[in-house]
Structure formats: structure tokens, C-alpha cells
Amino acid sequence: MAVDRYMAICYPLQYTSIVTEAFVIKATLSIVLRNGLLTIPALVLAAQRHYCSRNDIDHCLCSNLGVTSLACDDTTINRFYQLALVWVVVGSDMGLVFASYSLIIRSVLKLNSAKAISKALNTCSSHIFLILFFYTAIIVVSATHLAGRRAPLIPVLLNVLHVVIPPALNPMVYALRTQELRVGFQKLLGLGEHGSRK
Numbered sequence: 001m002a003v004d005r006y007m008a009i010c011y012p013l014q015y016t017s018i019v020t021e022a023f024v025i026k027a028t029l030s031i032v033l034r035n036g037l038l039t040i041p042a043l044v045l046a047a048q049r050h051y052c053s054r055n056d057i058d059h060c061l062c063s064n065l066g067v068t069s070l071a072c073d074d075t076t077i078n079r080f081y082q083l084a085l086v087w088v089v090v091g092s093d094m095g096l097v098f099a100s101y102s103l104i105i106r107s108v109l110k111l112n113s114a115k116a117i118s119k120a121l122n123t124c125s126s127h128i129f130l131i132l133f134f135y136t137a138i139i140v141v142s143a144t145h146l147a148g149r150r151a152p153l154i155p156v157l158l159n160v161l162h163v164v165i166p167p168a169l170n171p172m173v174y175a176l177r178t179q180e181l182r183v184g185f186q187k188l189l190g191l192g193e194h195g196s197r198k
Contacts, residue, residue, distance in 0.1 A: 001127050001131075002096060002127065003027070003096070003100055005104060005127060006100040006101075009104050009107060009108065009120050009124075010103060034089075038085055038088065038089060039085070042064050042078070042081055042082055042085060043064070045068075045077060045081055046064055046067055049068055049071035049073055050071060050072050050073045051070055051071055051072065052071075052072040054070055056070075057070065063159065065078075090139065093135070094131075097128075097131055101124060105121075108120045108121060130166050130169060134162055134166045137162030140158055
């Protein structure tokens with residue numbers, strides 16, 4: 001999304017020739033391969049642990065850290081690899097996001113029209129909010145696991161929030177940015193008022 005916003009704002013005339021179906025497929029495959037290859041060692045490390053009779057995880061979602069916390073032996077290497085994995089994946093994603101938005105801001109500040117600047121920055125604001133919410137929850141959950149603190153309610157709540165809220169808000173946030181949908185929602189919400197006046 002950050003790359004899409006960067007191309008749309010910084011290269012609007014070349015957008016359709018750069019962001020093609022082939023580009024989207026290549027970007028998607030590279031992300032899936034990166035995440036898949038980086039995740040395999042976490043699964044291998046989890047499979048090497050010795051698990052006791054306890055089988056009750058402290059989460060409502062089955063995560064790798066939740067499963068490895070059931071092991072009887074030392075899980076230090078698992079916790080550190082999981083944290084390193086989060087920092088590499090999240091760090092590279094956040095680096096890409098911040099790099100694209102810094103280039104967007106630099107490009108937007110060169111515009112002469114205050115209205116154009118406002119429109120360009122408004123386009124990006126919802127995406128930045130969702131990204132920050134999503135990645136903050138992941139970092140906090142990983143840090144609490146690494147610390148080994150037993151406050152199960154916080155990681156459970158954060159897991160649920162980071163899994164449910166961004167996907168639920170995404171369609172609403174981006175749909176309300178579309179003028180036609182916004183006008184449609186306003187008409188829908190204003191229907192009761194018009195009906196009662198008649």
C-alpha cells in the first residue's frame with residue numbers, strides 16, 4: 001500500500017505503466033517467499049522442543065510463541081529467533097513504509113497548491129494509522145513473550161486487536177475516502193430525516 005501511494009502521488013502519470021498486474025504479482029510472490037522462508041526455522045525450532053503434559057496456551061489464537069511456551073526445556077533460542085524474525089520482517093516493512101512516506105512528503109512539499117498538499121497527505125493518513133496500530137501490537141506481543149512476563153490478558157487482547165481491527169477498518173477507511181461512497185453513506189444516514197419531514 002505504501003508503494004502504491006508513493007507511485008500514485010510521486011509518479012501519477014506513470015502509475016498505470018509501473019503498477020501493472022505483473023508488478024503486483026511479483027511483489028506479492030516476493031513477500032510470500034520472504035515470509036515463508038523466514039518462518040520455517042521458527043517451526044523447526046518449535047518441533048525440536050520437548051513438550052510436557054500441559055496443553056493450555058495463554059492465547060485465544062494459536063501462535064508459535066504460545067505453543068513453544070508449553071515446552072518443558074529451555075526456549076530461549078525460540079524466543080530470540082521469534083523476536084529477531086519480528087524485527088527483521090517488521091523492520092524491513094516499516095523501513096519501506098517510512099522510506100516511501102518520506103519521499104511522498106518531500107514530493108508533496110514541492111507542490112504549490114495547499115489544496116493539493118492537503119489532498120495528498122489526507123490520502124496517506126488512514127494507511128499510516130492502520131500500519132502503526134498493526135505493527136505496534138505485534139511488537140508489544142513479541143516483547144512481552146520475550147520478557148516471559150505472565151500477564152496473559154494483555155497479549156491476548158493485543159493479538160485479537162491486531163488480527164481483527166486492521167482488516168475490519170481497512171475497507172471502511174478506504175471506502176469512506178471515495179467520494180461516491182461517502183455521498184451514498186450520507187444519503188443513507190439522512191434518509192430517516194427526509195422521510196420524517198415528508
